[in-house]
Amino acid sequence: MYDLTLIGIGTGNPDHVTIQGIQAIRRADLILIPRKGENKSDLAGLREEIISRATDKAPLIAYFDIPKRQAGDGYLRGVDEWHDAIAERWKAAIELHPDARNIALLIWGDPSLYDSALRIAARLDPRPKTRVVPGITALQALTAAHAIPINEIGDPFVVTTGRRIREEGWPSATKKMAVMLDGECSFQSLKMDDFDIWWGAYVGMKEEILINGPLAEKCQEIMSTRAKARADHGWIMDVYLLAKRTAT
Template sequence: MQELLLIGIGTGNPDHVTRQGAGAIRRADLILIPRKGAGKSDLAGLRETIINAVTDTPPRLSYFDIPQRRDDDGYLRGVDAWHDAIAARWQAAIGTSPEAKVVALLVWGDPSLYDSSLRIAARLDPQPRTRVIPGITALQALTAAHAIPVNEIGAPLVVTTGRQLRKNGWPQGVETAVIMLDGECSFGTLDAAEFDIWWGAYVGMDEELLISGALDQVADQIRTTRAQARAEHGWIMDIYLLRRRN
C-alpha cells in the first residue's frame, strides 16, 4: 500500500458524499469495511450502498471485525489499546490484497471531528501516505435538518462529548454546546429549565428522527424515542445542540 484515503461520507446518505469523495472511492484499489456485530450489520450495508452509488465497477472490499473496547485499566488506556487492536485488524485486512496501492476507508461524518481514524492510521507499519477527504459532518447535518444556525451572533460554542458533559458539567463561558458520542442522554445532568435542545438521530437518512424544544418539556420524549430506535435498528447515531436560555 502506498496511499491511504480516509473519506468522509456524512451520516450515511449517499448524497452526502462530495464529488471529491466519490472520486476518491473510484480511485481506490481496495476499500476496508468494518463490521460491528450482527446487530449493526446494516452499517456495512450502508457503506456498500454508497460505494455502488458512485462506481460502475466497485473496487475490491475487505471486511474486518471491530474489537470490543475494554476500560478495565481506565478510559484513556482502554482507548489506546483499542486503537492498537483496530490498527492490527486494518493491517490484516490490507494484507488480503498485497497488490493494492490505494486503500480507502469510508468514515462516518468527517475523519477530523471526534473520529480516531487518523490516530489508528498512524499505527500502521509501514506508514502509507495518508489523505483525508472531508465529508458533511454530523454537526452540519443536524443544524441543517433543524434549519438553525449553530451559534448566536458573535458568540463562541463548544463541541464536546457526553462523557465530558457528565464529568465536568456545562462548559464555562459559552451559551451553546454541541454534544456528540453520548449514549447516556447526558443532558439529564443539567438543570433542564435553563436549556433548549435540538436533537437528531440518523440525520440525513431515511430513518431520520428530529426533536426540539425546551429541554424540560422534551427530555423524556428524546429518551423514549432514542431507546425505541436503538432497539429497532440495533444501533443509533445521534447528536444534539443545547443552548442556554437568555
C-alpha cells in the first residue's frame, strides 16, 4: 500500500512552492504528471522545473493523459464520469511502479479550492492515505498582484464559477465575488455599470496580465486580451474579482 500526497504548487511561479511542498517532493518515490495535449505541454514542463529545483535526486515520474470530459448527459454527471476516468488513469500509472510507497501529484494552486484531486483520490481502490500540502491559490495571487484586499470590513464575500453567474446572476446581499473557472467571460451577463472588476491571467507567471477598472469600460478589453493570450499560448488560466460599485 502507498501514501498519496497532493502538493499545492501555486499559480505558475516556482517561487510559490512552500518549504513544506519542497520537502514533500523530496520524500516522493513517484510523482504523477498529467498531460493535457500538445498546446498545454508547458504545464507539464513547469511541473518538471519545480521538481528539478526542489531536489537534486529526482524521483520517478509517471505521465498520464487527461481524458476529455463529456457534457452530453449534463454538467454534474459529466464531471462525475470524468473524475472516474481520471482516477483510472492515476491507478494505471501507479500500478506500473509497484515498489513506490510515497506517491505525489503537483496540484495547480491549492488542492482544497476549486480542484478535484481530493475527489479523484477518494475513487482509488484500495484507497490510499492521502495528505495535502497547501499552496497559494489563484485568488490569493490575484489580490496580491492588484494589491487589494478581497473583503470589505465585516462583510462576507462569495467564491463561485462563471457557470453559476450565467445561471443564477449576482447573489443578493453580496458586495464582492471572486469568479474562477470561467471560460465564457460570464460577467457579460451582469448589469455591467454596477460593477468594478480586477482580472488577471497567468497570475504569478512571467506571462501575467492584469486589468482592472469599471466593468462596463473594461469588458471588451478583457475579452479581446483573453482571446489573444489564449491564441498565443494555446491555453489560459484566469480569475477575477467583481465588486458592487457602491462597495468601493
